[in-house]
Amino acid sequence: MMPVIFVTDALIFLLVFMVVVYVFYARQHEHLRAPWHNVSSRPLAMSAAIILAIYIVVGLLDSLHFHPKLEVTKSSDTIYSTEVSSVLDLVLGDLHQNTERTYSAPLASYAFAKEMIDLPDGKQTRTYPRLKYGGAHLDEPATDSAADITKNIFIGCVFGLVISSILLGLITFILSKAHKTSFRRVLKQIYKNDFHVAWTAMIITMSLTIIVLTIVYNLAQYYHVFGTDKVGQDVLYQAIKSIRTGLVIGTLTTLVMLPFAIMMGLMAGYFRGWIDDVIQYLYTTLNSIPGVLLIAASILLLQVYIGNHADDFNSIEERADLRLLFLCIILGITSWTGLCRLLRAETLKLREIDYVQAAQAFGVSNLSIMLRHLLPNVMHIVMISIVIDFSGLVLAEAVLSYINIGVDPSMNSWGNMINGARLEMAREPIVWWSLAAAFVFMFVLVLAANLFSDAVRDAFDPRLRH
């Protein structure tokens, strides 16, 4: 394996690093610890956090890219494929390779449409052919598949229950150590929902998701759980691979725009005068251009760049990645103005407060006033805007893909799935599974993000409720 690091990968890990640093920082500061403590006591928010965590793990696994090794040839030196895989692909195993010829319904053993088939006796007939992978282990799928699916769901269920009980034991054990009480007592407390931290809700959510995951995993060994698309690719695989795209757009966009928004907002509010005027001018101007037009023009711009430097991009993934990054940047440019304006207003208020005035009187440099006195006091606004923007950005990706100015068409994304599925809705019988898969995956993520961001917002700033 030869690791490859795309730009977005690097940025994602930078983001992870920043989150870790923030966690350590927040633990030591009461004014940050308290609201997070508040968040952790909300059952709905913590359930949402569990779901988000699962998405994030998948996204991170999908961000570890490498060139797989090709089979050994006569020559001694190893050769790597020019294609790019990720650790997630290893986890998902054969899901990617198991492609059928064309459409097949979820959990089907036969193809979706009739085809001409050569019979052994040389004649031809028109019928629903067996799938290459879906239900391939069955002899008589027509009669056996329902029982087989039920059996697999049951096995998955049992496995899920086993894993969740082990997890429950583990958590109880750790909690009993931490609270210095008996194992039984903790178990009882969890049952009665008697912790400040919403452990009970978290454990229930975790168990449910684990059971769902094991069932899906178990079924995916033998079937296409979400069916296959027009060229026979597993829809489940596409939906899972799309997670990274959604997360990248939702987080990197904010990451990219944060430095500008914070710097500009603070400067405008702190210095006032002509600096304020210039910055206000800048964001009013940017704001007044319809966002879609700005994005469309920029995406075209990128295509020109890639077109002119075609040789620098050896793989389809690299091109797609650059486009994704660019989309994040341009979405960032169109969305930083809101945060900037909020920060400016807050800074205008803050700079009149005694200790800032005092620091100015003592001749503390402007930069350090901004960094040490102003920045920490506006961080809650930044925090809130990050979590609120996330779900909006994930949804925006789908709309942009619809007008062909979203991510690269070769990239797995929910927007691309929806866009492709639009036409499938007209089929009779209707091909609903691509749309359904994109809907489910996206809906769960956005719902979780919305619930979590509500809690964060309430905890950090009850006044900013709207």
Place this chain on the structure above:
Amino acid sequence: MISYILRRIAYAFPILVGVNIITFILFFVVNTPDDMARMQLGMKRVSETAITKWKEERGYDKPILWNSSSESLEKITDTIFFQNSVKLFVFDFGRSDSGRDIGHDISQRMWPSLAITVPSLLLGLLAYISFGLTLAFFRGSYVDVSGVILCVVMMSISGLFYIIGGQYLIGKFLHLVPISGYDTGFNAIKFTILPILVGLIGGIGASTRWYRTIFLEEMGKDYVRTAKAKGLSEARVLYQHVLMNGLIPILTGVVVVLPSLFMGSLIVESFFAIPGLGSYTIDAISRQDFAIVRSMVFLGSVLYIIGLILTDISYTLVDPRVRLN
């Protein structure tokens, strides 16, 4: 007040110049005039001379920003940028690259857009406010809790699903309204029902939740408690005081979007084949008609700035304590 408005209008000028420069640069980095000519002339058998001719006719043969071959002032004025942008300030949009008069097109296509956006806004306000008020009225009960959860759920669904679903359900399955299209006069009504409905449902989640918090905040204020203490019924308090006071932030929030109603909605219009300004813009992007894109960006910016000014004015009207200076 009038001097304030005049000053704001003067302030809008540099912003519009900035907008113009940005769109101009973005577009011309991407599209050389040659590209535009090819796009307009079609794809089969296009000769170089035809392209040169096309550029000459539309003035795209000049330098983009700086004409070094001209005399003093003409160095700036005899350029694509100057020739194409200055006229916008007197709302002379000129002719599109395909040869149509843009101002004429805009004045025609504005109406279908308004036919969708204005009812959407009004009906939306009516529906969202009554939903928000209902939830606030039954605060804490199962109606409120399930309503809020429903709102979050609806917020988490991509707008595309509402459009696809609505078209499938109402248009194809229930046969109640035409699936897409538009007509003039009163015949247009049946075409607008579905897009308006889809727009309404798409906005329910976020707006209802927002309005609910506004009403709740209002209900927590002292005067409400006083009114109740006086023995007024809850419903009466809600209608007479909470609704009226809650409307202030809602309506001032609406003012900023009023002018941009002209621009229409990009996605809805192209899905439902409504010949408004939204689909006009999308078409122009895909056909790379620079003249239209530039005009629409300019118009959008102007309307946005008007919205900002209107918001400020509405604040003073609502709250006499606010002084504009």
Place this chain on the structure above:
Amino acid sequence: MTKHIKIINPHILDYSAISKLFLCLLLLCTGCDNSPWNNPYPNQDSAKNIYYDSFSERPKHLDPVSSYSSNEYVFLGQIYEPPLQYHFLKRPYELIPLTAIELPKPELFDKKGQLLEEDANLGTIDRVKYKISIKPDILYQPHPAFAKNASGKYLYHDLNTQKLSNIHALSDFDTVGTRKLLAKDYVYQIKRMAHPRVHSPISGLMAKYILGLNDFAEELSKIEKDNPGTSFIDLNDYELPGARVIDDTTFEITLSQKYPQFLYWLSMSFFAPMPWEADYFYSQAGMTEKNITLDWYPVGTGPFMLSENNPNLRMVLERNPNFRGEAFPSEGESGDQASGLLDDASKKMPFIDKAIYSLEKESIPAWNKFLQGYYDTSGIVSDSFDQAVQFNLQGNAELTDEMQEKGIRLLTAVTTSTSYMGFNMADEVIGGDSERARLLRRAISITVDYEEYISIFANGRGKPAQGPIPPGIFGNVQGEAGINPYVYQWQGDRPVRHSIEHAKELLAQAGYPEGRDNTNGKQLVLNLDSPAAGPGSKASFDWMRKQFAKLGINLVIRATDYNRFQEKMRKGTAQIFQWGWNADYPDPENFFFLLYGPNAKINHNGENAANYKNAEFDELFNQMKSMSNGPERQAVIDKMVEVVRKDAPWLWGFHPVGFSLHHQWYKNAKPNLMANNTLKYKRIEPRLRTESRSLWNQPIWWPIALLIFLALILLLPAIISYRRKETESIL
């Protein structure tokens, strides 16, 4: 107590009020009659003799001299009448006179002006003359450009901005007039090809053939430069040696070389008549500002005229009251009699009064409206195919039961077009004349399984191509003799693709065993450039990558916008690309010229996108071009096909088969891929249509009622508990 209820009641009513409002709105727009609610057209139109269709892209040009795309021909073909047309029913396609009295015969002359025999040696031919006589007494459609006052002066030929102040569309002019079609109108149009203001896509091509067209163009642009500000040049004042008026009904076109395909061009709207009055009328000051231009409002002699031009919404063609009336053809192909296509024989055309084309950008709504009976015909997009068509046991397409119940009819025809994948022959890896590259191309040709492509992406609506020439065009050979031996072998009764092992072998011979370059061991990476970006493109990209992966080749898709793609093609920096060609006319020359060396994209900016160049092929091409159809021509064509099959500059791809559906009330439907003026043959039975529409579109109400009911049920307990609470607080 009662007081509270009063207050609460209006609150509940909010919801029912909204639903009532909704009901009222619906009632308002549908009226009170029985007709369907989802009818997108005014109900009073239902019984009228109107044809309904859709268009997906707005026409860019409606000036016949610049228009060159099928979505514009849909309208232009009905309005403008060139001298010739294709026979509606006969196959193979046959040219017949339209406004001409008879098909013109070429007269060949040598340098001295001596008349030559028809089969004269190419080298001796200096001039080719076509003398065309048109029918007398053909009238133009009513149009203000022809309007005259009592004293015979043109009414609207001295317009200015002031006079135009109340004019917003062409229909705002009060008076219209007409006049007889004259031979000089045809000559006028040919001269317009050289007009500096008008862009004609074929002016470059025609300048090669029509005598003196180039010089004429230069003369005109000089005149334009000398008179800046003049918007109108009266082309009648200037002589073009290649096109001359002989008398009122006769004109003569002179070509500088033999060009048998020229007759086909005479059936296209480039050669439609243009009255100078119209040109002058539209060029007056202030007209363009009102969007009243020749490019927007056509003036023709055809059976229909454009009465409403709003490409954002709809285009309406209406019967031209001045149309002379043409008889429906009384003879056709065998079988036409049986299928009822000759029922209207010799009756006076056109049959319909009005044709309304509505804009439909999205395919799904268009399809659904067709099913609801609001469009009379429809194509079938790939995704609605299974709903409409199924293949029977014999593998023939037939309609599904659902469609048959509705009485929908299906028509199929192999199109005279080809959809191919080209290799850029100027590329270092994939192109060039080396054996290594040729084997690589041939290996890929075998691997990319177009049979599968057709079945997945076109639902089987295509014929895998064996060479550049589609079926139905002279030169195409069917059956075993016609297969491409480099890709196919004949098995039983059909061609079968060579095995993938064979392709791998070729690849190894080319020096890429297992897809790896034997000089450095690296995996072979090839690039496919594509301007496609629609919803369906991801699937086809994935499929294409899968094909190349069979050989171990990594295919990189370089998706770009259309302009960038075009630029790459012009510069020759693309490697592999997908393209198609739609025949201008039914002649093999129109396909072979796509591979003719001097037509290369690079340097020549021609239509040879693969930049293929082969001396033998080029020579044969020149020979084939001027031959008339027959065994000799076939022999030359066979040689040419063999050359290109061996070199494999294209993956020959497939010839799409056009499937179209129409409702039972739509008569005289027969696919004709060459003719553009087919609307006049069509007949509609409006009564049947009205009945079907109301049968198919019964509104369904219960889900909405159910929804309102559910909402009320949900709210009721809350209201009851509230009332209890209120009562308690009073107590």
